[in-house]
Amino acid sequence: MNADAVMPASIAWLIIGGFSLLWVWLGWWLGRKNDSLEDYMLAGRKVGMGFAVATAMATWVTSNTTMTAPQLAYQLGIWGMAGYSLGAVGLLLFAPLARRIREMMPQGYTSGDFIRLRYGNMAWRVFLLISLFYSLGWLISLGMAGGLLINALSGIPYFYGMTVIVAICTLYTVFGGLRAVIGTDFVQTLLILVGIVLLGILVIHEVGFEVIHSRLQEERPELLNLLLPASIMFLFNNLFFGVGEIFHSNVWWSRAFAFAPGVGFRAYLLAGFFWLPIPIVAGFIALAAPALGINVPSPDMVAPLVAGKMFGLMGAILVFVVVFAALASSLDSVLAATSDLIVKDIYKGHFRRAATDAELRKAAVWIILGLGLFTWALSLPRLATLGSLLHFTGAFVASTIWPITIGLLYRKGSGLLATLAMVLGTASGLYAYFAIGFYVAALVSAAVSMIVMLFAFTGRRAFDWALLRENGDIKNGEIK
Numbered sequence: 001m002n003a004d005a006v007m008p009a010s011i012a013w014l015i016i017g018g019f020s021l022l023w024v025w026l027g028w029w030l031g032r033k034n035d036s037l038e039d040y041m042l043a044g045r046k047v048g049m050g051f052a053v054a055t056a057m058a059t060w061v062t063s064n065t066t067m068t069a070p071q072l073a074y075q076l077g078i079w080g081m082a083g084y085s086l087g088a089v090g091l092l093l094f095a096p097l098a099r100r101i102r103e104m105m106p107q108g109y110t111s112g113d114f115i116r117l118r119y120g121n122m123a124w125r126v127f128l129l130i131s132l133f134y135s136l137g138w139l140i141s142l143g144m145a146g147g148l149l150i151n152a153l154s155g156i157p158y159f160y161g162m163t164v165i166v167a168i169c170t171l172y173t174v175f176g177g178l179r180a181v182i183g184t185d186f187v188q189t190l191l192i193l194v195g196i197v198l199l200g201i202l203v204i205h206e207v208g209f210e211v212i213h214s215r216l217q218e219e220r221p222e223l224l225n226l227l228l229p230a231s232i233m234f235l236f237n238n239l240f241f242g243v244g245e246i247f248h249s250n251v252w253w254s255r256a257f258a259f260a261p262g263v264g265f266r267a268y269l270l271a272g273f274f275w276l277p278i279p280i281v282a283g284f285i286a287l288a289a290p291a292l293g294i295n296v297p298s299p300d301m302v303a304p305l306v307a308g309k310m311f312g313l314m315g316a317i318l319v320f321v322v323v324f325a326a327l328a329s330s331l332d333s334v335l336a337a338t339s340d341l342i343v344k345d346i347y348k349g350h351f352r353r354a355a356t357d358a359e360l361r362k363a364a365v366w367i368i369l370g371l372g373l374f375t376w377a378l379s380l381p382r383l384a385t386l387g388s389l390l391h392f393t394g395a396f397v398a399s400t401i402w403p404i405t406i407g408l409l410y411r412k413g414s415g416l417l418a419t420l421a422m423v424l425g426t427a428s429g430l431y432a433y434f435a436i437g438f439y440v441a442a443l444v445s446a447a448v449s450m451i452v453m454l455f456a457f458t459g460r461r462a463f464d465w466a467l468l469r470e471n472g473d474i475k476n477g478e479i480k
Contacts, residue, residue, distance in 0.1 A: 007316040012154030015320055020168045023328060026187070027172025027180035037357040040177035040364060041109060041340050042258040051182050052259045052267035057274050058185040058329035059251060060091060061192050068141075073283030074302045076439075081283020087242035091272030094246045097408055098256040098264035104408075104468045111253035111404075112345035117467050118407045120415035126422050127403075128345055130396045131248060135338040136378070137393040139371065142331045143379030149323045152305060153316045162379050165324070169331040170372030174365055178258060181332045188325040192278075195322035199307060200281040202315070203288055241442035244397035247404045251337040335375075339367045394442030395429025401446055402453040411463045413456035425449030 034040045047055070072080035105114065111131065116124040143166050150161025172180050246252050256264050286302045307315040343364045348355050355363070403418040429445025 007154040007313060007320065009154050009156050011313075011317070012150060012156055012320065015317065015324070016150070016164055019321075019324060019328075020164070022187075023168060023184050024172045024175070026184050027174075027176040029176075030179040030183040031176030034177055034179060037361050037364075039179065040361055041336075041343075042254060043178045043182055045258055045260070047182060047255070047259045047263065049263055049267060051186055052255070052263050053270045053274070054189040055182040055185040055329075055333070056091065056252075056255060056267055056271035058189040058192065058326075059333040060087065060246075060271065060275050061189075061278055061326050061329065069279035069283040070286035070302050070306075074286040074289060081280050081286075083239075084279040084283060085276055086239040087245075087279065088272045088276040089239055090242040090244075090246035091268050091275060093243060094252060095265045095268035095272070097247070097405075098252070098259070098268050099262075100408055101253065101256045102259065102261060102264050104465060105257070106469065108257050108468075109254070109344050110341050111248060111250045112341055112349070114253070114404075114407070114468065115418075116345070116349075118463065119403070119413075119418040123403070123415045123418040123422070124345070126419050127248070127400065128341070130400060130422060130426065131250060131341060132338070134245070134249065134393045134397050135334055135341070136374070138334050139331065139338070139375040140378050142327055142334070143375050145323070146327050146331075147379065149320065149327070153320050159380070163376060165327055165331070166372055166376045166379070169328050170335060170368060173332045173335045174368050177364070178254065178336050181336050182258075184332065185329045188329040191325040192322055192329070193274075195318055195325075196278055196281050198318060199285060199315075199322070203285050203306075236443055240398045240401065240446040241394040244394065244399070244401045244442060244446065248397050248400035249337065250341045251333050254337045254340055335368055335371055338371055339364050342367050342371075392433060392438065392441070394438075395433050395445045396426050398429060398442035398445035399423075399425025399449040402450045406453050406456055407463075410456070411465070412459055412461070413453065413463070414459060414461060417453060417456050417459075421449040421452040424452055 031040075033044075038044060069081055069084040072084055074080070076083070101108070101114070108114065112124060112128055115127040143162050146165035147158035147160075147162030150156045150165075151158045154161075172184065176183070252268075259267060285306050289302055289306050307319040343360050347363050347367070348360060352359070352363075399422045403413070403421050406413050407418065425445040425448045428448040429441045432444035433441035
């Protein structure tokens with residue numbers, strides 16, 4: 001139990017129970033419209049603007065935004081929260097790519113479809129390894145965040161809190177597929193926006209800029225240093241990390257395929273602008289910790305501890321609702337998108353090439369359940385803080401930025417180059433992670449990958465865009 005908890009466990013369980021019933025009911029209700037595999041995996045490819053903006057924004061407002069942004073502000077200062085806000089650049093840059101993806105692959109299902117058709121089987125398999133590793137890392141960080149939040153605010157043991165949130169998100173995603181994910185995201189977006197704005201206003205009103213600034217100068221002056229080398233490196237590292245996360249992840253590609261024609265560009269653009277200030281507001285909360293004299297046992301618990309200390313029970317409830325909504329909006333999205341990747345690219349692509357849509361629909365249900373169980377099992381040990389776990393995956397995802405960008409926009413570039421870019425970029429990023437620090441892993445990975453992919457422009461081979469439109473059915477292990 002957490003002795004510093006400010007919310008009675010009974011109230012916490014009441015909130016958890018109420019939201020759990022709401023999410024599961026919405027998942028079941030929305031899932032009734034799923035008549036085909038396309039409905040279940042891509043919501044019928046007819047998602048409109050309002051739901052499109054909400055799901056893009058809610059999915060990107062993760063536990064990593066509401067809890068890791070404050071952690072990084074507490075560790076790296078002003079550049080920590082400002083650097084995290086650069087995650088919006090990934091959404092903004094993906095906006096034109098989403099439109100191109102929808103136009104060039106109208107029948108596509110996953111990001112793996114593009115890599116397979118554009119670069120061939122070898123690059124496809126390397127990409128799948130990177131994508132699955134990243135997805136599992138994201139799922140684990142979300143499961144951990146759920147347990148940490150509930151324990152910090154209510155004293156409910158980490159095990160119970162983590163178990164409940166993973167189980168609930170898995171359940172309603174199984175019931176409704178992507179329709180359930182997008183529908184619940186709409187409600188969760190409203191909760192997140194209202195809650196974050198209220199928290200920022202309350203911190204400024206209760207403590208004030210001058211008090212926060214003076215206490216930081218006395219106790220943690222390095223947090224105000226705009227020339228702190230580690231913080232500056234993090235600023236650029238997080239930019240490439242965020243771009244790599246979005247460009248490669250099937251979470252965002254599946255939405256590009258699911259949005260109605262003409263919606264993707266505007267939806268991602270608006271979501272990026274709306275998301276931009278959220279990490280700054282969330283991070284600012286952490287800077288009040290010294291002024292409040294809070295003992296922070298772990299940096300990734302600073303946000304709920306500050307809110308609980310300042311506002312008591314109501315503050316704890318507000319943070320609880322915001323982070324619970326943020327967790328659910330991301331966990332369900334990653335479960336659905338990772339399931340799609342496993343179903344289409346691994347189960348069908350490598351083991352059951354003749355599988356029917358009905359068989360794939362059944363497989364999707366079992367795979368979502370399996371992912372939920374796997375996430376729960378790997379979240380039990382709490383092997384790292386949220387920030388370190390998240391940025392470890394940056395070495396992997398940043399290596400995919402240039403193969404995907406060049407592959408979508410230019411005809412040049414071979415499968416061998418794309419494979420080398422991803423392998424060498426990942427390897428160099430991992431070396432930098434351990435030899436220098438987490439704040440340079442994605443930066444180094446993206447730089448090495450870019451250097452390799454520049455050789456694409458010296459080649460003579462020109463890719464035929466028509467192959468993407470045909471969507472290349474997988475038969476007998478060959479790309480058709």
